[in-house]
Structures are given as C-alpha cells and as structure tokens.
Amino acid sequence: MIFSIGNLSLTYGQRSSRKDTLVSKNKQHNLTDSTYIISRDTFVFLLDTVKEKYRGNESGNGNKFYHALKRNADKRKFTKELYRLFFVAPDKLKPTDTLKTERSETAFVQYQGKKIRKISVRVLEPFGSTLYDTTKVATSWIENTGNKLHHTSRRKHLKKLLRLKEGDDLDPYNIADNERLIRQLSYIKDAYFRVIPVLGSQTLVDLQLWVKDQFSWGANLDVGSLTSTEVEIYSRNLYGLGHEFSNALEFDADKNQQYGYTGKYKIKNIRRSYIDALFTYQNTYEKAVLQMDLDRPFATYNTKYAGGFTIAQTMRSEEIQNDDPILNEIPLDFNYGNMWFGRSYKVKSRRQFARRKLYIAGRISSKKFFERPEVGPTLNQFFHNNILYLASISLSQIQYYKSNLIYNFGRTEDIPYGFLSQVTFGYEDREYSHRNYLGFDFQKAIYLKNSRSYLFNRVALGGYFNSKRFEQGVLTAQSKFFSRIHQIGPLRFRHFGDMQYTLGIRRFPEEFISLITEKGIRGFKKESVSGTQKLVGSFESVAFTPYTLGGFRFAFYTFADLGFIGANNKNIFKEDFYYGVGFGIRLRNENLVFKTIQLRLAFYPRAPKEIDHFEYRISGEERPKFNNFRVTQPETVKFE
Template identity: 35%
Template structure:
C-alpha cells in the first residue's frame, strides 16, 4: 500500500510537468487564527516560480468541462488561503489579559469533521465524494470530551493561563488536529465573557496489512484513537506465520500480538488508565497503568500506580565462565505521588510559571526465576525535589506539515535520593537531572539535558549511568513557496559498573542510525544525527510531501572500560520522501534509501511510520530511575 501511494505521487508529479498538468497543488500553509496578541507579520509577496505556474495551469484546467478538468477539480483545492507565517515563534502566554478574572457566562463549542473543513474558515464545507465519504464513517469528538479538557467552566472565573493552556491541551490530543479557544469580543462586558471553542478532528481509524503468501506470513494492524468519539484509544497488531523458539528451546511460537486500550481524563480528573498486552517471541508484557501528570503549570497534584509483568532475555555467566542467554521473568509495582508548590507572582495579570515540586516513589520488583543475587527481590524508596519552569511557543513545519505545533522551552532541575531494601543486600540510590530549552526567531531551537544516577552498595558505586541529549533545529527558511529546516541531534549514554550482561545499548533505528541493523550491543554509546527537511508546497488529497536527507554516525563500546572513540563509527547516509495526511490518524510515512558502509548490503531501502525526533517537555514527572537501553 505504501509503495502504491509513493508510485502515485511520482506519477502525478511527472504528469504535472508535462502537457497534461494534473497533479501538484502549490498551496500555502493553512491559516490558523491566532489567539494571542502579537504584532502583525509583514506580508511577503513571492515572485512567480515553477510551482506557482503549475498551480495557475491547474486552476485553468479545473475550470474546463473536460475529463481532466473534472478530475482536477474533484481532487485538488484552488481556493486561496491567507497564511500565517510562523517563522517568528509566538509565545503562548495570557492572550487576553483585559478579560482576566471575569465571570465566564457561556461557552460555545464548534467541532469540525475531519475532511473538507477549516479551523480558520468555518464556512468551508466538504465538496467532493471522497471528503463526504470519509466524514460519513467518522464519529466526531463528543462535546463532553472537549469540555472536560478545558481548565475553566461556565460561571467560573477566567484566570490568566486558562485560555492558552486549554488550547494547548486540546492540540496535544492525538484525535484533535488543531484547536482555538477565543473570547467572543462582540458579547463581552466589563465583568463577564463568552468563550468560543473551535476544534478540528483527525480521522481516527487507521490500519495496516502486510502479506507474504509464499511464506504464509502476514501482519495486520487496526487502531482507533477516538473510539466512538469518546477519546478512548485501542491499538492492535497481530503477526502470523513467524517461526521463533522460546522458553529456552522448549516451545515454538508461530504468532505475535500487541494490543492496548487507553481511557484518558477519567471523570474530568485528567487521570488516564491503560491496559497493555504484549506477547512476542523475545519480549512479553502485561500491565495495568493509572497515571496523572503535571499536565499544566497550575496542576497541584500528580501521581501514578502501575502493575506490570515482564519477560525478556538477559545474559549471565554459567558454571563454565561463559555467557549464557536466558529469559528473566518478574513482576513490578510502581507508585509515586508529587505536589507542585507555586512561587509568588508580583504581577496580578500573569501567573508565575515556575514551580517547586516534591515527590515520593516506591518500586517493588519480584523475580519469578532469579539466576543469581544480582537479580534479587527488592523494594526501592525514592524522594525527589525539583524546579520546573516551562512555557510554549507556537510554530509550524517541525514534525508536522503546516499544522500548529507547541514547542516547549524552559528549565528543569531535579535531585533524588533513595534506599533499596533487597533480599540479599541493601544499597542507596542517587540521581540528578538538568534540562534547558530556548527558542528564538533568528536562532532556532536548542534543547540540552544531562542526567546521572547510580547505586551505592557499601563503598562500591554500581549500575550507574550518565546520559545527555542535545537537539538543535534552525529557524524555518523559505525558498519561494518551499520551507526548509535543518536538525542536529546528539545522544550520549555511558554505563558505569553495570551488571554482567547489561550491554543493552543499541544503535539500531530509533536508538541510533535509522534503517540500520546490527546485533552488536554495548555499555557506552554516542550518536550524532543530521537531517535536512524540505517541505514542498505539493498537496494531493490532503497528503503533504517533504524531501528528506540524513547523515547518522554512532560510536559503540561493549565494555565499561572501553573507549567508543577508539573504533571507527558506524555510519548511515540517505535520502527519501516523507508524506502525511494531517487529517488522518496514521503516522507520517517515510520512504528512504540508505547507504551503510559497515553493512553486509550497503544499500537498503526502508520505510518508517514514526517521527525520528520528538520534544522533551520540562514538566517534572517523578523521581526518576532512568532506563538503560
């Protein structure tokens, strides 16, 4: 299916440059009516270029009553859209301070369906069969689900951050494409306001099918991220026709399944629950998780409770002093509770975003088949304190294609200490983390973090880790109607006195070099990624197209005392295309061709359905015990 979509794009682009220009629509980003006060951005008039000439030819073709004219008119939109330029990041602070602390008299909701509607032009309607057919099988988000996400209620008081934070929380929902929360200036009075909430849905159903009849192998996936419009999410992936050996060679597995069901914001508490079942050849997990984080700066309490069963392979020393692989099984219970303390604000019109957070956590682990004392039953008690300051900027063309994206910036510092009571021995725990993020118009975005954690048994420091991350992307560059960004990403993980067999660090795919595969694992890893993303003005049936090139380099050491830079780095270079329909639930699709000098087959084409980069928020989550992976 992915191959056919890519072939269709290539065919349409080819035809657009010929005598029958049928495809490419040069279209500017969708306007998003801004709900914050900002200076109007200057209107830039671009000189006509090739894409503009193609657009004009297609407009003229769509007016003709020929076969190609009717096809072009039904598939492509030519209505001119005003644009909002997000080259300058817009701070999401208090958008309407003149309305602060007024009584909320009325809240009006407008929920737009997935296809054919625009959040910036509420008069737009679906016009062709495909848009109407897509909307007919989509259940719009229930009004109660939207209402429960808002931080204010009818007859309540409008506080400074309520509008901007509610708008951001709505946009964070996977089933919401974009949202606007506005004051109705026409009906406002000196002591009361009416609020307008506009949201646009994402088409929530998605699925995938991959079949290989010659080997009787297949993979079927089905997801719904907004089940019955209630915001519930279920995900399923079933694989059959595999041939794997499990349970130390005693059982053969012919199938795998991973599924989950998530209910968010239960009874308007902003608490979510998830049931997870994962049954694969080399990894099993079954669990129940209930959690509530510091979803806004004003959140006072957060916490979580989870119970999970795990089974995965480890390596141990056997009697012959050689490495032996076995599957370890254990149950883990994890509980934590945190409280945020407000800092004083000297401006009555604005909320102080900084918070001091105190928290406690208990983790209990019980092994079902412990091979030695390194895997002992234990209970870890941790206390933590942290400082968090976060704010958000609104921008575009980062990981999406013109949709509004909220970029976190701020500072985070945290310290934690704990005590592990074990079956055979006790030890102490220490951890620290700091993070910094900055977004500026002429600079771009820079994120830095570093964290260190370790255990102390007697006088021996063990199972420690130092990890750091640097993410930088440039400001949005414009070349005609094309948009361009560069990304640079560094990740470092250094294991210190790890357990035997804990060489778990991988450089495959998301952990290091995209599209790369190697069985090598290590205890020290340094990864450097570069990517250039060129967002084209081409749109077809809502699919937006970008051109991608990348260069990935990774160093890996397999021992604690090894120096990863003594060896030649693993490398990967490539290019390809990325496209996504912003109105649908399935992830961005990338078709890439990579070159790997160390690989047995240097050239390899592959596809990916998940973004390679992501933001780390500056919220305090819990006293951390980082995963070494």
C-alpha cells in the same frame, strides 16, 4: 459604506444574500458576507479567512503545471473529480514559519481577571471547514464519506477535559495551558480559544473553544522484509469520547510463533477525575503481556496532584522492558507493580510569562521473577527480585511559543522552553543486597531570537551506593537543535541536529549500550555493536512541500547518523566508528490520525558485518516530541 486605501476599495452594506466585493487595480476578489461584532479597543486579525477568487494572469513557473492540469481535468466530470480529490495547487497552500509569533499567553493577557460567564465548544469535522475558514465545505465523495464514518468529538467530552469552569476568573496562563491540552490530544488536529467580551459588561467574557477533529480511524503497515510484516488498525476517538482502541497483527516467517496480536484500549478522564486508563493484551513471538495502567499527569500549571498505578504480568519475554541494556536468550516470566504520587507548588518568577513550580513526588515499584537465568549474589544481578523506593524534588519553569512545520506538516505546535532541575534519591531492597540511589538531572531549552532557532541541552548523572561503593552509574549529556525555516521557491527547509554522549560507570557485567535506531544509527539492530560508552550524532534536513496527493502532504528529507562506541576506559574517539547516510519521503494527512508514512533508503559505508550496506524500509512513524520539562514519576537516569 465604502472604505478606500490606496488602490483598494471595500464596499460594505447590510447583511444580505449577496457577496461583498473587494476591488483592486486590474483584479477583483469576492468576499463571503459575514457579520463581526468588534468590541472597543480590540484588534481583529483575520488569518486565511477570505475565500479568494482570482481573476488575472496566472503567474509563477511553479504553478503553470497545476493550472494547465486543472484546465484539462475540468473538461470531463470524471477527471475533474479526480483532480479535486488528489491535487491542491501550490498557490492555495502557503506553509509559513510562525516561530516568531507571540507567546501562548499573550492573546489572553488583555482579559486577565475578567469573569468567565459561559464556555462553549464548537467542533469541526475532519474534512472541509478549517479553524481559519469555516466557509469551506467537503466537496468530494471521499471527504463526505469520511465525515460520515467519523465519530465527531462530543462537545461534553471536550468540555469535561478542560481544567477550568464557568464562573472562574480568566487566567491567561491557564487558558493557554488548556488550549495546548486539547491541541495535543491524539485525535485533534488543532484547537484555540476565542475570548468574546459580553456586550454591556466590563467584567464578563464568554469563552469559545474551537476544535478541528482528525479522522479517528487509522492504519499502520510496517514492512521489515519480505518475511516480516506488521499491520495495525486503530481508532483514536471511539464513539467521540476519546477512547482509543488498537489492534496489531504481526507475521514473521522466521520465528517459531509466526503470528502475533497486540490489543490496547484506553479510556480518557474517568468520571472527570482526569485519570486515564490503559488496558494492554499482547501475545506475539516476543512476549505475552497482560497490563493495566492508570495515570493522572501534571497536565497544566494549575494541576496540584498527580499520580499513577501500573500492574502487569509478562511471560516468555527476552527483556524486562524495551531497550534493556542486556542480551538475554532465556525467557523471562515476571510480575511488575508500580505506584507513584506527586504534589506541586507554585513559585514566583521574575519573568512575566514564566511558570515556575516546585514538585515533590514519591514512587514504589517492584519486580518478582518466576522464570529467569540462574542468579546469585554477583551472578545475573540484572534479574534479581527487588523493591525500589524513590523520591524526587524538582524545580521547573516552562514557557511556550507557537509554531509549525517542525515535527508536523502544518498544524500548530507548542514549543516549550525553560528549565528543569531535579534531584532523585531512594533505597533499593534487593534479593541479595541493599543499596541507596542518588541522581541529578538538569535540562534547559532556549529560543534564540536572532537566528529564530531552538536549542536544548541536558546533563544527568545517577547511580547506586552499595556499601559506600558507587555502582551501576550513568553519565549522559545531550544537545539538540532545530533551525529557522528557510525558503527556496515553494519549499520550506528546516535543519535538525542531535548529539548525545553516554558513559556507563561500574555497570553489571551483562549490561551494555548499543547503536540502535532510537538512540543511535537508524537501521541498526540492538545486537549489532555494543559497549559501555558511546557518542552518537544525528543530522537531518527536511524540505516541506506545498504539494498534496489524496490530502497527504509531502516532505523530503536527507540524513546522516554517526556513532562511536566501545569500552568506558578509553578515549571515545579511539573507539569503533560507524555511520550511515540516506534520504526518504514522509507523507502525512493532518486530517487523519494515521502515523506519518515514511519511505527510507539508507547506505552504510561503515557498518558491522551482519548489517547490509543498503537498507529500505516502509513504515508508520510517530513523530518526535519536545522535551517539555514536565515532571513525572521519579526515575533513575537511564543507561541507553
């Protein structure tokens, strides 16, 4: 059978060992023979599934170097293997902006209401085949060795993680949620559902879950200076069951305890309860911790119940939790316990694809100190023993787009947009007093269709009422965005911005905020500069490249961070001002669970005296995550 369209002709015959041929003017493309069964009234999109062998003139100045390099490498077997291991020509890698694609539910709407007859799971190894080209195979010895060392995700394990079962009616929202749930697992590169109509039936469909694994073993090196180093080795998918096991070793020649160790073990979905368990042991110069966490989140739109439980013992720590708004030199010994439970209710929305829910949650937490600074009714109140009772009422509406090249290097990313409106109230039983809490939090994100960019805004206000006096309050406002993809030659550019203002209201005397890395100027230390109000901005431009080295994709970035900080009784723009600028390189192999490798050079024209004007750093970086409007345990508005 022959199909002709313009200059193209396609010859299609019976299934055989030969390859079909697609012929166009002056060019020939070989197509791998495949059989597709297409149901009536169905569109089939083939995305990057054609293995193309191009015969013709090589074009594009950007590709000439790679073609010349390949010709020379092919002359010897050893150099040929090296080329295949480390280089991929740019014309084989085409990162694209998919932000304009359909919402996550759209692909499944046409099957709404049909009954799911069978659910099957297919798992692809880290190296070789992709979800869009299963004909590819691992070719180099390092790829084959990697596949052999890897614990392939067990199909039964993945199937048990799904919040749907055979015999259910197909719900587009639930299918999209489950697809996203699998895709966001730390050991999965990508995942999608394929709906297959059952031949001869108008009411039955089969579901195929296609999953691309990441190589489960990883390592992280954080070199702070010549005398300070941290090395971490971990597995994100031990035994193919999703168990995580990490071991981190620290060395700091300037500390009394020069060597330290942190170990974590995580078990997912205990006995199909959707409860995850995390066990932590830490013994470093900073602290000694023994902790157990149980967590069952509101993972999908159909999740009705969620909750969690934490119990921990901490010894000789300078802080209660990371980024405490205090400086403390006296070691702390304390126990911490926390428990929460929540229930969700579906709420109708006028928007077709919107998922709106009402959440009611409650929480009890306590801290009891054994070693601490001297305390009194008005002395070191941050270290008072306490029991906190909180409850929250939340209304959330979430929708999702799919895209790529935002926080990762090509894998599918789910972009949430919608809103979260939350009221939190409670009561605190303190060592020397009692007080009530009240807080408000509103978050909203929109996708700007005309500019194809994303904008997130948040306003939150919370604090305690002690004998009708408002104290330990905080007001925070944040706005952040990322732009559409811009193409210049083989590069794809995206721009990011984040502005945040924080104001402390009648905080305890020992409390402050600072321009630390996570919430201010990267490279600054916690004790560098402090105050009770701040305005910080972070701007970054990222150039995603199509080039690879050893399977690692490159991205170059430039950044500028700035901040005003000072007392809460002055105009913020009249406070101390600091800023830093710099550039760096990020490397990431999406087939591996490695953190993004980051090399950064920074220059600080305005910085405190104790901060060097130049800084370099090599570290593993966890990429940022979207504000997803997911309701968790009731929280007080953080002063950070």
